[in-house]
Amino acid sequence: xxxxxxxxxxxxxxxxxxxxxxxxxxxxxxxxxxxxxxxxxxxxxxxxxxxxxxxxxxxxxxxxxxxxxxxxxxxxxxxxxxxxxxxxxxxxxxxxxxxxxxxxxxxxxxxxxxxxxxxxxxxxxxxxxxxxxxxxxxxxxxxxxxxxxxxxxxxxxxxxxxxxxxxxxxxxxxxxxxxxxxxxxxxxxxxxxxxxxxxxxxxxxxxxxxxxxxxxx
Amino acid sequence: xxxxxxxxxxxxxxxxxxxxxxxxxxxxxxxxxxxxxxxxxxxxxxxxxxxxxxxxxxxxxxxxxxxxxxxxxxxxxxxxxxxxxxxxxxxxxxxxxxxxxxxxxxxxxxxxxxxxxxxxxxxxxxxxxxxxxxxxxxxxxxxxxxxxxxxxxxxxxxxxxxxxxxxxxxxxxxxxxxxxxxxxxxxxxxxxxxxxxxxxxxxxxxxxxxxxxxxxxxxxxxxxxxxxxxx
Numbered sequence: 001x002x003x004x005x006x007x008x009x010x011x012x013x014x015x016x017x018x019x020x021x022x023x024x025x026x027x028x029x030x031x032x033x034x035x036x037x038x039x040x041x042x043x044x045x046x047x048x049x050x051x052x053x054x055x056x057x058x059x060x061x062x063x064x065x066x067x068x069x070x071x072x073x074x075x076x077x078x079x080x081x082x083x084x085x086x087x088x089x090x091x092x093x094x095x096x097x098x099x100x101x102x103x104x105x106x107x108x109x110x111x112x113x114x115x116x117x118x119x120x121x122x123x124x125x126x127x128x129x130x131x132x133x134x135x136x137x138x139x140x141x142x143x144x145x146x147x148x149x150x151x152x153x154x155x156x157x158x159x160x161x162x163x164x165x166x167x168x169x170x171x172x173x174x175x176x177x178x179x180x181x182x183x184x185x186x187x188x189x190x191x192x193x194x195x196x197x198x199x200x201x202x203x204x205x206x207x208x209x210x211x212x213x214x215x216x217x
Numbered sequence: 218x219x220x221x222x223x224x225x226x227x228x229x230x231x232x233x234x235x236x237x238x239x240x241x242x243x244x245x246x247x248x249x250x251x252x253x254x255x256x257x258x259x260x261x262x263x264x265x266x267x268x269x270x271x272x273x274x275x276x277x278x279x280x281x282x283x284x285x286x287x288x289x290x291x292x293x294x295x296x297x298x299x300x301x302x303x304x305x306x307x308x309x310x311x312x313x314x315x316x317x318x319x320x321x322x323x324x325x326x327x328x329x330x331x332x333x334x335x336x337x338x339x340x341x342x343x344x345x346x347x348x349x350x351x352x353x354x355x356x357x358x359x360x361x362x363x364x365x366x367x368x369x370x371x372x373x374x375x376x377x378x379x380x381x382x383x384x385x386x387x388x389x390x391x392x393x394x395x396x397x398x399x400x401x402x403x404x405x406x407x408x409x410x411x412x413x414x415x416x417x418x419x420x421x422x423x424x425x426x427x428x429x430x431x432x433x434x435x436x437x438x439x440x441x442x443x444x445x446x447x448x
Contacts (some may be wrong), residue, residue, distance in 0.1 A: 020418075021417060021418060022417060023417060024417055054416035054417050055416070055417075056415045056417050056418070058413055058415060058422065060381060060422055061425075063425055063427035063428060064422075064423050064424050064426070064427055064428035065381075065413050065423065065424050065425065065430070066424065066425050067413070068413060069413065069414065069415055069416035069417075070416065071416040094430055185323075196273035
């Protein structure tokens, strides 16, 4: 089902693949590029080389900001699935068989573990997914206009600006909805569950859209 | 789903009612205790006045609860026709009412704290002594205080407490600080966790601890001013 074009390309100029108010991804000149197809449809690219990305997992509230910014600029590997696909300025390069095999393995694993939405790859709607393979886990960015889901080792961040945010970090769970802020230390809830439920109910529609579910147990 | 929401609302109203009733009983007990003549001093007189005030507030909250019950009954009647918009509206309404009531109760509790001969006494329920914990990491505390111990950095925090700002906006507002110095101050504040910079838009935001630290500084300055015996 997955197919990687056997030709390896090289990116001729720096290209910004995605940007919204919370994240961006740029791939720099000289990066190796592979074309990825799913069910005979070109759905994305794999890049290996210099790239830069940033994600603001910061929740701004009237009581102050919570969270941190992630900014990375280094040689890295990223698989990007998006619609519409950008026009890249490419030149042919020497075939990198190891990279092709690595990307194929990653694609199969992503599909098997349902880390990416295969349905979206076949649809005509706009989407953007970037997957950074890490040791033992994947760092994933899913974005649609200003909505963003960022999943890393110790962070899950979901935002729908201007007023819906969820941040699950190593120590805390933060939910903000309009001017309401709920902050729970992960070791135990200290806030009335009734208030939590009211806000979580209001977030339901949004979470369902993104196929995420938060349960307070 | 609607039935669940109505049940939740009823349970919440009951909980608030029990809370108010409980406070009301405590106020009554405290008043009786004072009237029985437990060391009638000026301080007790003050305490009595405050408790009377608290009693009036409890009455006001009772009235508010009655109004809430009435409006809830109206909402329930309206909700027999399942309409999504109404459900969301009700949640928001309940949320706002909870916030108002809780804020009212919190203010009352804060007002009902007295400093007496036996230390801090909270005028509700079981009286107990409150001992502040002084257990902290000195090195960490010194680093934090170092970040705060600069007039310009405090000005930056005050400015950011009014909303997130880009470097250019901060430069315009704090024109007496040079661009280089401003960046260096921002770095120090960022390292101390009092400020965070967005990587994508570049805005600077005051963090939750930053705002808290600013409030602490403000309270401390005010507190020291009250105890100033020089004048």
